Amino acid sequence: MPIEATTKNGERRYRWTFERVIEGKRVRKTKLLARGLSARQADELARKWEAKEYAKANGMEKATVTIGECVRVHVQDEGATWKDKKARGQILVKYAAEYQDQDAMDLYKWSVAFADYMRSDKDRQGRPKRPSSAKTINNTLGYIRAAIKYAHVKGLIPHDETGRMVMPKFSNERHIYEGRRTMLTIAKACKDKETRAAVRIAFYSGMRMSEILRAKVTARGFDLGTTKNGRPRIVPIHPKIAATARRIRFTITAKALKYRWTVVRARAGFDTLRFHDLRHSAASEMINAGVDLYTVGGVLGHKTAASTKRYAHLVTDKLAEAVNKIGKRE
Structure with a gap:
């Protein structure tokens, strides 16, 4: 079951750790759970994840490649070459909890919900936050889309489903002309x-x-x-x-x-x-x-x-x- 852990920022969060030998293979997994979860909610989520790990190991379920995994591979392989690597890295870290465990092959509903969250003036705990502009949302989804496309090129996922992502439209045209x-x-x-x-x-x-x-x-x-x-x-x-x-x-x-x-x-x-x-x-x-x-x-x-x-x-x-x-x- 999940245990409480202290993050680098000093906040208390639950961490799920899974380490078992299944069908002769050792399986190790660990995840930091989202903020604000109660002990009961953390336990329920842990049981769900453990059941999935047993199903995967027994061949009953195909392994899910998450957006989080795609992002990690992209950053690891290409991050050093990005001109905006500092700004992009900060954004990807800021919203990691929103995409970390999301199936990279199921993007439509997630992209809609994620964009709605970025537009919201409240965070997941109901605290006030600054709503993001359409341009910021588009840029953030663009970073994630690039990671998923890269994962597909590298063979991490079988299909590129980024065409199903809903990208907010915005106009960046600025008509200021001085003489x-x-x-x-x-x-x-x-x-x-x-x-x-x-x-x-x-x-x-x-x-x-x-x-x-x-x-x-x-x-x-x-x-x-x-x-x-x-x-x-x-x-x-x-x-x-x-x-x-x-x-x-x-x-x-x-x-x-x-x-x-x-x-x-x-x-x-x-x-x-x-x-x-x-x-x-x-x-x-x-x-x-x-x-x-x-x-x-x-x-x-x-x-x-x-x-x-x-x-x-x-x-x-x-x-x-x-x-x-x-x-x-x-």
């Missing part, structure tokens, strides 16, 4: 030359922050090598930043630049403006100057036209301007 005057106001507020240069380059190139910091200046333009979408990319250098591009050598880290950006944007009176909005503003400037969406997507490094569609309404606005000129003479 040259705003960019110059923020640039003038920069006391640090690297931050000022990064702001100007972002507006005149449409590059992401990470791309600006690693770009190599060549005769053809900013050479980004292999980009986010896996293709080589060259961004032409605008005459307004040609001298800056030749002179500046970035030594600042992305973390430091993000911090300095929050300081200078507030100093300039644009508290909610994101650095990435300068990229959107570059796209807006090109479209307003008559550049077609295909070319804008090429400058920004979009892999598909779908990524550039967020700017389609700007083209529609220009078409309206054109139509309104019908019948008018200069």
Whole structure:
């Protein structure tokens, strides 16, 4: 039967330990039970699990591969290569109790219930918690989906059932477009030359922050090598930043630049403006100057036209301007 155990966080939880010799094979299992279970509930759950272990060992029931097992294999094999491994690891640990014992081949009802729990303003013990946004829920389920897909590729599970997962839809489009005057106001507020240069380059190139910091200046333009979408990319250098591009050598880290950006944007009176909005503003400037969406997507490094569609309404606005000129003479 389960015994009480103390976790690393100092809380009291029940732990189930199963160690038997069945049909000549030693079977060892241990699990930390969910928070808030009474001794009676823990005992009932333990008896259920023990019955399943005997059934598996006797060939009466196929072993269930859990999402928890899929996640462990994925983290162990691939975790070191993830760029977001710290953030992803924290999320997977935070919600481990919700997926640890879930059958990886039965995902529909579980994904619906899990999403509902993340949206809830109360935890399993009825205590207040912060509801998660659709984007956060989608990202969390995405991490779990990736683990299950990996487990299928490795042969841990016979079928990939992730198509049955219900993923909340959300829109991450942000339509903030600022002009040259705003960019110059923020640039003038920069006391640090690297931050000022990064702001100007972002507006005149449409590059992401990470791309600006690693770009190599060549005769053809900013050479980004292999980009986010896996293709080589060259961004032409605008005459307004040609001298800056030749002179500046970035030594600042992305973390430091993000911090300095929050300081200078507030100093300039644009508290909610994101650095990435300068990229959107570059796209807006090109479209307003008559550049077609295909070319804008090429400058920004979009892999598909779908990524550039967020700017389609700007083209529609220009078409309206054109139509309104019908019948008018200069």
